[in-house]
Amino acid sequence: MKLAIGALVCGALLGMIFFAGLWWTVRSALAAANPALWFTGSLLLRMSLILVGFYVIAAEGWQALALCLLGFLSARITVTRFTRPAIKTHHAP
Numbered sequence: 001m002k003l004a005i006g007a008l009v010c011g012a013l014l015g016m017i018f019f020a021g022l023w024w025t026v027r028s029a030l031a032a033a034n035p036a037l038w039f040t041g042s043l044l045l046r047m048s049l050i051l052v053g054f055y056v057i058a059a060e061g062w063q064a065l066a067l068c069l070l071g072f073l074s075a076r077i078t079v080t081r082f083t084r085p086a087i088k089t090h091h092a093p
Contacts, residue, residue, distance in 0.1 A: 007063075019076050
């Protein structure tokens with residue numbers, strides 16, 4: 001049980017690091033002089049962290065890896081919701 005919760009939490013943390021890092025990269029690269037360097041460096045760093053994290057979790061078995069993936073995907077939904085721009089509504093006077 002502890003392993004399952006730990007794998008789920010690790011997946012969520014990995015997902016938040018990955019997707020929040022992607023959001024930050026996109027916002028930062030737009031104002032950068034060399035955006036290709038930002039995107040390439042960020043991709044390499046984020047993928048390295050995620051692959052190492054999944055590799056460590058995979059040592060515990062496929063069930064832990066599946067739960068880690070579930071946490072990762074749930075973090076994607078969470079980060080997407082929090083980084084979504086506010087919807088502007090126009091009300092009639």
